[in-house]
Amino acid sequence: MRTRAGMSQATLARKAGLHCSFINSLEQGKKNISLLNMYRLAAALSITISDLFSSPINGETIKAVLFDLHYTLIRPNPSRGIVYGKVLRQHGLRVHPRKTKRIFNEIWDSYGDSKISTEHATLRDEKGMEQWWLGFHKKMLARLGYNNKRGCELINSELSRDFYTNPKVHRVYADAMEILTILRKQGVKLALVTNGYKTTKKVIRDMGLEKYFDCIVISSAVGISKPDPKIFKIAINKLGLKPAEVLFVGDSYATDIVGAKRAGCKAAIIDRKYSDRKKRYDCIYLNNLLQIKSLI
Incomplete structure (x- = not known):
């Protein structure tokens, strides 16, 4: 799209108020992009943000999330700490x-994206999932001075x-319920893909989320x-679409973003804490x- 507009990377960077090296890394897929920088690029190119995602360079128009x-x-x-404490x-x-x-959080971070991504990809059922978390929780409990195996x-x-x-x-995030309602009214196809126990389906239903989705896929199922x-x-197949027509949104790079990109989808990470990482x-x-x- 930049080349079709007759711009060099330096020209686009200057117009968008960004560094040329950022534009270069972005085009090589080495950088992610915030919504603010999307607005800057779209304005510099005299297009909309939707155009950025519907251009031949970026693939098909998004038809599902x-x-x-x-x-x-x-x-x-309450928080994880309070629930765990009980x-x-x-x-x-x-x-x-x-x-x-x-x-x-320290143990999770110590595992790193690569370890979590590799190990989670091998989990096939609830037993495997429970064993993975047992290993994780043993490390956490050891840090708390507790080493009773049966305990x-x-x-x-x-x-x-x-x-x-x-x-x-x-609890459902306020922005989650709002965006699901908006997308549903717009006719955008919606699906839920989660690593979880089969009983997660009941959680989804009891929290009033089931009605929003055209399909729900739970790992253990x-x-x-x-x-x-x-x-x-x-x-994607249940929705009858191509991977390039789909945007996946999740909070974990190791499981959500890595997997979505391998499947050929566009991918977005949600970070309500504004973490630099x-x-x-x-x-x-x-x-x-x-x-x-x-983005739609």
């Missing part, structure tokens, strides 16, 4: 919620039941987990789901 579930559409309420107290552990949350297994099972599959400790591109293609990923950057309106 696929969503992740946890931390994309729904969040823990379970831990039943096993004699009294830990401040902020400490629990901090240790959880770790019980805590892991209870966390799966009381946290991940319990609609009573989750199909025997495939994100970031395996096959789970994305199940949803997520701004550097090679995908569209969103800090509010309502920004999706500018």
